[in-house]
Amino acid sequence: MITVVIPTVGRPTLRDTLAGVGSGVPVIVVDDTPAAELSVPAPVRVVRSGGRGPAAARNAGWRASTTPWVVFLDDDVVPSPGWAEAVVKDLADLPDDVAGSQGRIEVPLPDDREPTDAERHTAGLADALWVTADMAYRRSVLESVGGFDERFPRAYREDADLALRVSQAGHRLVKGDRVTTHPVRDDGFWASVRFQRGNADDALMRRLHGPGWRTAIGGGRGRLRVHAATTAAALTALTLAATAAARARRALRRADAWSRRAGGRLLSRQASRPGRGLVNGVLRQPPVRGLVGGALTQRPGAGGRDARSRQAGVLAALAGAAWAAMTAEFAWRRIAPGPRTPEEVWRMVVTSVVIPPVACVHRLRGEWRARR
Known part of the structure; x- marks a missing residue:
C-alpha cells in the first residue's frame, strides 16, 4: 500500500x-x-x-x-x-x-x-x-x-x-x-544566518502563488520589512558618515591651501610698501587685515560647507541610532524567551547584526531569479 x-x-x-x-x-x-x-x-x-x-x-x-x-x-x-x-x-x-x-x-x-x-x-x-x-x-x-x-x-x-x-x-x-x-x-553558531537563504525561496513562492501564499500555508508575515528598514538605516548612516567625513577633509584641504595663498599675498604687499622692511631680521608690519590672532580668517563660503558637513553628521547619527534601536529590538526578541546564557546571548547579538542585510541580499537574489 x-x-x-x-x-x-x-x-x-x-x-x-x-x-x-x-x-x-x-x-x-x-x-x-x-x-x-x-x-x-x-x-x-x-x-x-x-x-x-x-x-x-x-x-x-x-x-x-x-x-x-x-x-x-x-x-x-x-x-x-x-x-x-x-x-x-x-x-x-x-x-x-x-x-x-x-x-x-x-x-x-x-x-x-x-x-x-x-x-x-x-x-x-x-x-x-x-x-x-x-x-x-x-x-x-x-x-x-x-x-x-x-x-x-x-x-x-x-x-x-x-x-x-x-x-x-x-x-x-x-x-x-x-x-x-x-x-x-x-548546526553551529551561524545556523540562523544560513537559514536566511530561504528568503530567496520566499520570492519564488510569491511569484508562483501571489502575495497571499503565507496565509494559505498558515504561516506568519515574517520580518523582511523590518530587516529591510534596519538595513536601510545602516546603509544611510554609513553613507552620511562617509559623506560628512569626506566634506570635512575637503574643507580642511581647501582652507589650508587658501590660507597659504592668501598669507603669501598679504605678506608680499606689506613688504613692498614704503616704511616696511626688516628690523633686526623681522618683517616690520602693522596688523594685517584678514588675520585674527595671527591666523587667517575663514575663506568666504566655507561656513556653508561646514554647515552641510555638520548636517550630514547629525543625520548619520540619527540613522545610526535608528539602526541600533531596531537591531537591539530584534536581538532582545530572540534573547528574551531563551536560556540567556552568555553563549546564547553573544550568539544572538552577533547574528542579529548580520541577519537583516543577509536576508535582504538573499531576497533580492531570489527576486532576480524568479523574474528570470
Whole structure:
C-alpha cells in the first residue's frame, strides 16, 4: 500500500530513521550526495539523484515507487514505535478527494531550561502544515501535478509549494494520528544566518502563488520589512558618515591651501610698501587685515560647507541610532524567551547584526531569479 521515500545527504541520523520505519514496508533511500555510494541495510533500495537538492531527490524516489501511496520522511527524524502500522491506519478508507496525510511532528525540548533560538526554530515544525518531515501523498496525485518543483534548491518551501498546487487542483490534505519525532540538530553558531537563504525561496513562492501564499500555508508575515528598514538605516548612516567625513577633509584641504595663498599675498604687499622692511631680521608690519590672532580668517563660503558637513553628521547619527534601536529590538526578541546564557546571548547579538542585510541580499537574489 505504501512506499517510504527518504532523501538523504548522508547524515548519520539516517540509521535511526530507517530503524524507526522497520522492515515491514518497502523503503527507497534517495542518495542526494555527489560522493561515493551510500551504504544502507537490506532490503532498502537506493536511488541516486545526483546532488540536485531535496525536491529532485523526492521526485526520483516517488517515481521509482509503484504503490498507491508514497510517504516522505526526512533523514533526521525518528518514527515512533508502530509507525508503519499507524501510517496504514491513517490512510485506510480516506475519501478519494483526500490527496495527502501529514504525520504529527514532535520536537523534544529540554525540561531544565528555556529552549534556545535554534531549538525554538525546530519546534516550529510541530505546528507547520504539510511538511515532508512526515507527509504521505497519493502517487496518482503526484503524477497529475508533476511532483515537487525542482526550482526550490533547499529543504525549504518545496513542500509548501506542492501542498498549494495539490489544493488548487481540488484535493484535500488532512492530518493523521501517527507520531514522528524531530530531534534538534546543532548546526553551529551561524545556523540562523544560513537559514536566511530561504528568503530567496520566499520570492519564488510569491511569484508562483501571489502575495497571499503565507496565509494559505498558515504561516506568519515574517520580518523582511523590518530587516529591510534596519538595513536601510545602516546603509544611510554609513553613507552620511562617509559623506560628512569626506566634506570635512575637503574643507580642511581647501582652507589650508587658501590660507597659504592668501598669507603669501598679504605678506608680499606689506613688504613692498614704503616704511616696511626688516628690523633686526623681522618683517616690520602693522596688523594685517584678514588675520585674527595671527591666523587667517575663514575663506568666504566655507561656513556653508561646514554647515552641510555638520548636517550630514547629525543625520548619520540619527540613522545610526535608528539602526541600533531596531537591531537591539530584534536581538532582545530572540534573547528574551531563551536560556540567556552568555553563549546564547553573544550568539544572538552577533547574528542579529548580520541577519537583516543577509536576508535582504538573499531576497533580492531570489527576486532576480524568479523574474528570470
